[in-house]
Each structure stands twice: as C-alpha cells, then as structure tokens.
Amino acid sequence: MSTTTPSHSPLVDPAELIADPYGAYARLREAGPVHRITGTDGLPAWLVTRYHDVRHALADPRLSLDKGNARPGGYHGLTLPPALDANLLNMDPPDHTRIRRLVSRAFTPRRVALLREPVRKTAGLLLDTIAPHGRADLIASYAAPLPITVICELLGVAPHDRQDFRAWTDALVAPDPAQPDRAKEAVRSMLAFFTQLLATKRAAPADDLLSALIAVRDEEDRLSEDELMSLAFLVLFAGYENTVHLIGNATLALLSHPGQLAELRADPGRLAGAVEELARYDGPVPLAIRRFPTEDVVIGGITVPAGETVLLSLAAAHRDPRRFTDPDRLDLGRDATGHLALGHGIHYCLGAPLARMETEIALAALLERFPGLVLDVPVDEVRRRPSMRARGLLSLPVRF
Template sequence: MDRRRVIDLEEFADELRRDPHPVYARLRAQGPVHRVRLPGSDPDYATWLVVGYEEARAALADPRLAKDGHKIGATFLDEEMIGKHLLATDPPQHTRLRALVTRAFTMRRVERLRPRIQQITDDLLDEMLPRGRADLIEALAFPLPITVICELLGVPDMDRAEFRKMSTEVVAPTSSQSEYDAVVRLAEYLTGLIEDKRCSRPTDDLLSDLLRTTAEDGDRLSAQELRGMAYLLLIAGHETTVNLIGNGVHALLTHPDQLAALRADMSLLDGAVEEMLRYEGPVHSATFRYAAEPLEIAGTLIEQGDHLVVGLTASGRDGGRYDDPDRFDIRRDARGHLAFGHGIHFCLGAPLARLEGRTAVGTLLQRAPELALDGTPGEWLPGLLMRGMRSLPVRW
C-alpha cells in the first residue's frame, strides 16, 4: 500500500460514532490495513488501522508491535502522571507485572464474587423495577461494575457520579484539558488511597494483596507500579462492563426474535453474551501499538516507528471470519472474537466482565419480562477507544 495515501477519518467522524460498521465494511472491501488520520488528530499525523479479523488477531499477538511508546519516543498523559501499567509495557516488564498481579487476581477470587455480584444486581433491580422505567446505564449497567470493582480493590465509598465523570473523560475525552484534569485528579486520589492502605491494618481486598504480593525472588510492585495497576483495574474494570451490559441489552431489545429465543431458553445466555461481545463489543479499538522494527501485515509494509491501531469493533464484523456478520444471532458460535484482545495483552478482567454481564442480563430478563426500549438511546461515546451509549431508556 502506498504510504502517501492517507484516508482522513475525520470525514466519517459522525458515522464512526453512531454506526461505524458500514465505514469499516467499505474499508475492508479495499483491504485489511489502511493508513489513516484519526478523527480529532493533528492533520499531519497518520497511523495504520487494521480492520480485518485475521490481520487484527495476528497484530495483537505480534511482539514486533510494542506497547511501550518510549521505544519510539512516544509518551502519553496517563503514563506520565500515573505510571506504567500492563497496557503500556512489553516483556520482560509486562511479564513481571502480570505475574505479580495474577498472584492476587485469580480465577478463584473472581468465582468467590459470584454471590456478591448477584446480590448487588438484585438490590439494584429492587430499587429500579418499582419505578416502571429507567435509564438502564444509570440504574444497572454503571452501578453494578463500579460497586464490584471498588469492593474488589478495597476502594471506600466515593462520589460515584464524580468518579464516573472522571473515568469517562479518561477513556472518551471531550477536550484535552478535561482529560488532563481527570487524569491529575485520579492520580492524586490513587496516591492517597495506596498510602492509606500501606499505613492501615491489612485487609482482604485486592489492592492490599497487591501491596503484600511478593514473587519467589522477592520482587514486589513499586509504589508507581501499584498506582498504575490500580488505575488500570479501576478504569478498565468497570468501563468495559458498563458497555457490555448496555450494548448487549440494546442488541436484544432491537432484535425481538433473539430476545424471545433467549427468554424461551436461558441456557443460551453464555453464548448470547459472546455474541453481544462480537456484535457490538465494549471496546472500539485496542490502545496504540508501535512498530519496534519493520514488518508486513497483509503485504503492507509497516516501517519502524509507525503507530498502529487494531480495530476490535471492525474485526467482529469481518465476513471472512463470521457468516452474515451484521446479523445478531445468539445461537452463533462467536468464540474467537477479539472483544477482550488476544495474546499476552488479553484482558485480565475478562472472566469478571463475563460473570457480571451474564448475571446482569440474565437477572434483568427474568425479573422484567416486559422489558422494552422507552425512547431513543443517548449518543454514543466519542473517540475510537470505547464503544457504548451514554444512556439507554427502558420500560417494563
């Protein structure tokens, strides 16, 4: 592909926000990899965008595509203010950090949360259902995962509306200044929280465990690494699940045949959640990768130092991987989707997100048999990082 040909995605910014799938279908028809200018970026800045499934899967696992921007001289606000985390490191640093975290964040720990997740869901629905109508994002999709992740990490009760505002500004900023302010405030909050944990009596929460976790060779997380890990777990640990629940319920309500099929056979729930992740996953694109050395993707030369974005939303609708990809079908075998990534950077919290998604959707359908849309959903989040709606009005 000619590097001089750059597709200006600013021309499609509104489409990419409302319904990106036709845009990606047109791009895929021309090839799986494109040189693009991202919406809102500098006019002279270009990056590679991968929109094909097989190419995306390969790119996500390619060690030549680094996550640490310092290798090519790139820096980002959250890394500078908060510290390195799993999404901004490569082996051996990434291997070390992930090993330390997985010592504390185990499948057993996630499974122990099952009854608490059910209780939180029931409590939220007890409050929501007597009203007859609600914004599902505000009433269930947001409070469930934020409560779970805060309890898991041992974060005390906070002003959740304020935290949501900060978190959303980090993942879908409305301006560079608001993004900067949100990151500064989160950094200050996490620094104080970790210091409080360090000075208080040991408790059984994940953050306290991470403070105590020691590898066999005596290695431990530094204060900056711990702050970066808390930041990642707190932000990613709820943002993805908010969108999984919101997008998933929206897909069901706009496909009444699939909703009826699931109500008739709730054993389809696990597969339905995987199809929700494929059809309209919570993450629009993976965070940036950087070519640490020259490489080719589908015959396209990626030069050393180039930036690259892997389209997760785009890959889920690739007809070369999924038959009739724009059809929402809860009986489809959607396994292999890239909604949680692939390779060494596969989402650490995927089991927790799946458990919360299954619990929320399953319980909601059982307790609200007449669930339906109650007007037009709110606008989709800006940017190409997260894929979710700001509001989802429903009635029952």
C-alpha cells in the same frame, strides 16, 4: 512476498468512525487490509481491518505497547503522570510478564466464581431500587454502578471513598474538545484519589487485592511505587469502563432484536454463549490499544515502518465475512468463539472472566425481573459516547 505502501486512504472520516463505525469499517475492510489514516488527534496511523491480520497482530511480539518505541513526534496520545502511566497497557515483557503475574491471581476462574453470589446480590439490590419507578436509565442506574461496586469490593475501596469514576473515565476516554481542561482535571483527581487510597491501605491493610499488592511492593520489592499506583488505577479503570459498555451494548442489542430476545428468554441456559455473540456483535472496544513496530513489519501485504502508530480494528474484524458468516446479523446461536473483544495473545484482558461473569449475571437478573422490558425511546435516539476508542452508551432509557 512483495509488499506495497498505500497512499493515504480517502475512504476514512474520523467523524464517521464514531457515528457509523461498522459501515465505515466495512468500506475500509473491503477496500484493503491496511490503511494509512489520520486519527481524531490529527496524527497519522496505520489502520488494520481484517480479522486474520488483526488477530495475528495482536499476538505479534514486534508490535510493542511501550510508547518509547514510537517514532519521535509521531504519537501524542493520552498524557498521564508517571504514577499512573507505568501500567500494563504501556509495557512489553519482561516488565509486563512480571506485573501481570502478580495480579493475575485475583482473576482466576476460581476467584471469579467466588464473586458470583456477591455480584448477583448487588444486581438484585440495584434492580430493587429502580423497580418501583416503571422506567429507568439503565446506564446510570444499573450498568455503571454494578461493575464499579464489584471492582471496588475486589480492590478494597470503601463505599464512602467511591468517587465519580464515570465522570473521570468519560473525560479521559471521550474528551470534549470544547473543554480541554476536563481531562487534565480528571487526571489530577485520579492521582489524588489513588495517593490517598494507598496511604489508607498502608495504614490499615485488609483482605483485599490492593492490600496484597502493597505488601508485594513494600515487603517483597517486586513493584516500584509508580507500578503499584498505576496497577491500581488500571484495574479500577479498565474493570469498570469496559464492563459498563459491554453490559449496556448487550442490553441495547437484545432490546433491538426482539426475536433473539424472546428465544433467550425461552432458554436462559444459552446466556453464557449469548454473551460471546453480543461481545462480537457490538463490543466495548472498537480499537485495540495502539502498537508501535520495533522493526519494519508486513501486515496484510503492507510494509509498516518501525515506530509508526498501528491501530487494530476489533470492530472491523468482528464484522469480517471471511471469519463470521453473515456478520452484521445478531445470532445468539452462533459459535462466536474466536472473537477479539477481550483481546488475544499476552495482552489478553486480565479481567475477562470477571467481565463475562458480570455481564451474564447482569443480563440474567434484568431479564428475569422485568419480562416486559422495552426501550423508552426509538433505537436511533439512544445516545452513544463520541469516541473512536470506546463503544458505549451515554444513557439507555427503558420502561417495564
């Protein structure tokens, strides 16, 4: 098959990919499957936009997550200390396989099913708190505290030790150029927190995931100390961050589509399938974690040289009419299986069963408790996070 190398795409404006991602990605997707772009970090990357190519690339073993395979000087990205950087998002097999196997037992469907009732109870308590007020910011009072409570319970983080993870993750995922030291301070805070947390768990182990991982490290020697701390960081960070955005985006989508919301209220049994469509329609991760080809690869007929940065646009893939009929329309009756919001291949989201369950329960409890739930501001005034890599809300004002 003949291949070409495109010139730098004139169609992409990083600011527009934040302000209007679906419109911007649609133009790119129809102009071509792969584009040479400049990211918000000022560095070049290859952006893949069509569903078939994105799905195939997610599972292509030649596209490495290991930053050691990046071309020298071609990727900067987020700088973390080794104690937080030795995580699954930076690894390929065999290390990825070894570490994923150690932690995957915590996220089996059976284990997740055991968490359903605690999640339902937590959701109810949060709604009890906001119910008397008649209005609320659902991000601050519901979508954020629910997953952080769940993931901290899973890891064994005591309530009094639950720090301001939202501020830390905001600083890392959507850094403010006007405050460049915020991200560095967030990293320092996280490192200090996890160092103390591991010391506490070593001194007083309990029946929780973190204690079990420490035993694997100390007694079985199957984790390095950096891998242990990085794994704890990733489980807490990813288990919180993506689920907050999934719940928030799903709630906004429903409130913005009253006809679809009415149908769901009339038949709550459709909720599990609705979560799949909501994840496709406006998922929490517009771009998959960057990849680096270990050799020259052909994607969508374009040759991408080894070591270059490859960005796979899940947002563009989910609105690709080649895969989903009338993709810009929210249709809770749609068969959305095959969406990529939780990944594909060996890097498929480890916590996917938990994220699905939390979102389903969060929406069910919210809609049952507040039958008159509506937005408290016009939809175009709902504020989103200024990030290409995380699709989430800063706040979601509602009344009921």
